[in-house]
Amino acid sequence: MFVEMFQFDFIIRAFQAGLLLAVIAPIIGVFLVVRRYSLLADALSHVSLMGVAIGFLLKLNPVLTALFVSAAAALGIERLRQKQKMFGESVLAVFLSGSLAIAVVLIGMAKGFNVNLLNFLFGSLSTVRESDVWLIGSLSLVVVAFCTIFYRQLFLISLDEDLAKVSGVSVNMLNTILVILAACTVALAMQMVGVLLVGALMVMPVLAAMQVAKSFLQTFGFALFFSILSVITGLFLSYALNIASGGAIVLVSLCFFLLSLLFPKQG
Amino acid sequence: MHNNNCIEFANINFSYPHNQVLDDISFTVQEGDYVGLVGGNGSGKTTILRIMLGLIPFASGSAKLFGEDVEDFDAWHLIGYVPQHVARGEASFGTTVREVIESGLVSRKKYFLHKQPADEKLIQWAMNVAEIADLEHRMIGMLSGGERQLVFIARALVSRPKLLVLDEPTTGVDAQSQERFYRLLSALNQSHGMTIMLVSHDLEVVAREVKTVICVNRKLVCHVNSREFIEGDYLKRLYGEDMKYIHHEHNH
Ligand SMILES: Nc1ncnc2c1ncn2[C@@H]1O[C@H](COP(=O)(O)OP(=O)(O)OP(=O)(O)O)[C@@H](O)[C@H]1O
Ligand SMILES: [Mg+2]
Numbered sequence: 311m312f313v314e315m316f317q318f319d320f321i322i323r324a325f326q327a328g329l330l331l332a333v334i335a336p337i338i339g340v341f342l343v344v345r346r347y348s349l350l351a352d353a354l355s356h357v358s359l360m361g362v363a364i365g366f367l368l369k370l371n372p373v374l375t376a377l378f379v380s381a382a383a384a385l386g387i388e389r390l391r392q393k394q395k396m397f398g399e400s401v402l403a404v405f406l407s408g409s410l411a412i413a414v415v416l417i418g419m420a421k422g423f424n425v426n427l428l429n430f431l432f433g434s435l436s437t438v439r440e441s442d443v444w445l446i447g448s449l450s451l452v453v454v455a456f457c458t459i460f461y462r463q464l465f466l467i468s469l470d471e472d473l474a475k476v477s478g479v480s481v482n483m484l485n486t487i488l489v490i491l492a493a494c495t496v497a498l499a500m501q502m503v504g505v506l507l508v509g510a511l512m513v514m515p516v517l518a519a520m521q522v523a524k525s526f527l528q529t530f531g532f533a534l535f536f537s538i539l540s541v542i543t544g545l546f547l548s549y550a551l552n553i554a555s556g557g558a559i560v561l562v563s564l565c566f567f568l569l570s571l572l573f574p575k576q577g
Numbered sequence: 578m579h580n581n582n583c584i585e586f587a588n589i590n591f592s593y594p595h596n597q598v599l600d601d602i603s604f605t606v607q608e609g610d611y612v613g614l615v616g617g618n619g620s621g622k623t624t625i626l627r628i629m630l631g632l633i634p635f636a637s638g639s640a641k642l643f644g645e646d647v648e649d650f651d652a653w654h655l656i657g658y659v660p661q662h663v664a665r666g667e668a669s670f671g672t673t674v675r676e677v678i679e680s681g682l683v684s685r686k687k688y689f690l691h692k693q694p695a696d697e698k699l700i701q702w703a704m705n706v707a708e709i710a711d712l713e714h715r716m717i718g719m720l721s722g723g724e725r726q727l728v729f730i731a732r733a734l735v736s737r738p739k740l741l742v743l744d745e746p747t748t749g750v751d752a753q754s755q756e757r758f759y760r761l762l763s764a765l766n767q768s769h770g771m772t773i774m775l776v777s778h779d780l781e782v783v784a785r786e787v788k789t790v791i792c793v794n795r796k797l798v799c800h801v802n803s804r805e806f807i808e809g810d811y812l813k814r815l816y817g818e819d820m821k822y823i824h825h826e827h828n829h
Contacts, residue, residue, distance in 0.1 A: 469672070477680075477681070525673045525675075526673070
C-alpha cells in the first residue's frame with residue numbers, strides 16, 4: 311500500500327511540500343522558542359486565515375493573499391515590539407484575536423463555510439498544488455541560506471539583544487527578516503497542517519529536541535530529525551487511516567515530545 | 578587624529594518621559610584607566626553605559642568611543658560588555674558555555690559556523706583567563722549564578738577588547754570568587770593594558786581596586802582618583818550624612 315500511494319500525484323506533492331516544511335518549520339521554531347516567542351506562530355496562523363478569507367472574498371488565490379497578509383502583519387508586530395509600546399505577548403494576543411474576528415466576519419460575508427475553507431482550518435493533503443510546492447521550495451532555500459549565514463548573529467540575538475547590538479549586529483533588521491520568514495512559513499504550512507496546528511508544527515519538535523540536546527547546535531539537529539520523522543509518519547497515517555494530515559503529523563510529534571520527557575536532562 | 582581618549586562624554590543629557598536621568602554629564606576616560614562608576618540606585622549608571630555603547634539615543638551632547646561618535650563607531654571587537662543581570666535570563670536556553678563564549682567573536686564579523694584556528698586560540702585564552710575551562714561543555718542553565726557571570730565575562734574577553742565595560746558583575750558572586758574576579762580585572766588592566774569601566778555598589782571594593790572613581794547622581798558628582806575618593810566627603814554628598822567609608826585592611 312505504501313508503494314501504491316505514490317501513484318497519486320497529489321500524494322507526491324504532499325510529500326514534497328511536507329518534507330520542505332519539515333525542514334524550515336523547526337529551524338524558525340528554534341529561534342522563536344528560545345526567545346519565548348512561540349505564540350508568534352499561532353498569531354500569524356490566525357492572521358493567515360484572515361488572508362485566506364480575503365482571498366475567497368476577492369476570488370484571488372487564497373495562498374497568495376494569506377502569504378501577503380501574514381507577512382504584512384509580521385512587520386507590524388515586529389515594529390510594535392521594537393518600539394516597546396506594548397509587551398510582546400499582548401501584541402500577539404491582539405493580532406491573534408483581532409484577525410480571527412475579521413476572518414469570521416469575512417467568512418460570514420462570503421456566504422458561510424465551504425469545503426475549501428475547512429481544508430485550511432484542519433489541513434488537507436489533496437489541496438497542495440504544484441505552484442505551492444514551488445513556493446515552499448523557494449522559501450526553504452531562503453530560510454536555510456539566511457539561518458546558515460547568520461547563525462552566529464541569530465544565536466547572539468536570542469541570547470541577549472543588547473549584547474548583539476554591542477557586537478555590531480543589525481538586530482532590528484535580522485529580527486524583521488526572521489519574523490517575515492516565519493510569516494511565510496506559517497502561511498504556506500497552513501494548507502497542509504491547518505490553521506490551528508501550524509504553531510505545533512514549528513514548536514513541538516523544538517521542545518522535544520531541547521529535552522535531549524546538549525548544545526544549541528544539537529537542538530537544531532534533533533528538531534530536524536523529530537520534525538522530518540513526524541511529517542513522514544504523519545502523512546502515511548493520514549493516507550492509510552484517512553485522517554486529517556495536520557492532526558496526524560502533530561500527534562506523531564507529540565509522541566516524540568512525550569518520549570523526550572523520559573530523557574534525563576543533564577548539563 | 579588619535580588621542581588616548583577611550584571614552585569621551587560631553588554635555589550628555591538624557592530623559593525618560595517626566596524623568597530626567599542624566600543632566601549635563603561630561604567626562605573622559607584615558608586608555609589604560611580602571612574606572613569605578615558609582616552612585617545610588619537609579620542614579621543613572623546603567624544609562625551612562627548604555628548611551629556610551631550606542632544602545633539608547635541621547636537628547637543632546639556627544640559621546641565618543643576611541644575618538645569616534647558612537648553613532649558611527651563600528652570597531653565593536655574593541656569593546657567587551659557584560660550587561661547588568663545578563664547572567665539571569667537564560668536558564669532554559671539550551672546552550673553550552675562554549676557556545677556563549679564563541680558568540681563573543683561575532684564582533685569580529687564572523688558568519689556561518691566557520692571558525693579559524695586563531696579563533697580557537699582566543700576561545701581557549703578567554704576560558705583560561707576566567708578560569709572556567711572545566712565548564713566548557715556544561716549547559717549554561719545548569720551553572721550557578723556566579724559561574725554564569727564568569728562565563729559572560731569570558732565572552733566579553735574573547736574578542737580581545739581594549740575596553741571592558743562591566744555593569745555590577747559581582748552581584749550574586751561569593752566572596753571567594755569575587756576575590757578571584759578582581760584579581761583577574763587587575764591583571765587584565767595591568768598586563769594587557771585593558772581599559773576597564775566597572776559599575777559596582779561595593780564602594781569599599783571599588784576604592785581598593787580601581788584607579789579612578791566617577792560618581793554620578795543624575796549629575797556628575799565627582800571624577801577623582803581613588804585616593805581622593807576615599808579621603809573626600811563625596812560619599813556624604815552621594816548617600817547622605819550617615820554613610821561613611823569604612824576602610825578595612827585586607828590581610829587574609
Ligand atoms: N525603560 C525605562 N523607562 C523609564 N525610566 C527608566 C527606564 N530605565 C531606567 N529608567 C529610570 O532611569 C533612572 C536611571 O536608571 P539606571 O538604570 O541608569 O540606574 P542605575 O544607576 O543603573 O541603578 P541601579 O544601581 O539600580 O542599577 C531611574 O530613575 C530609572 O527609574
Ligand atoms: Mg544599573
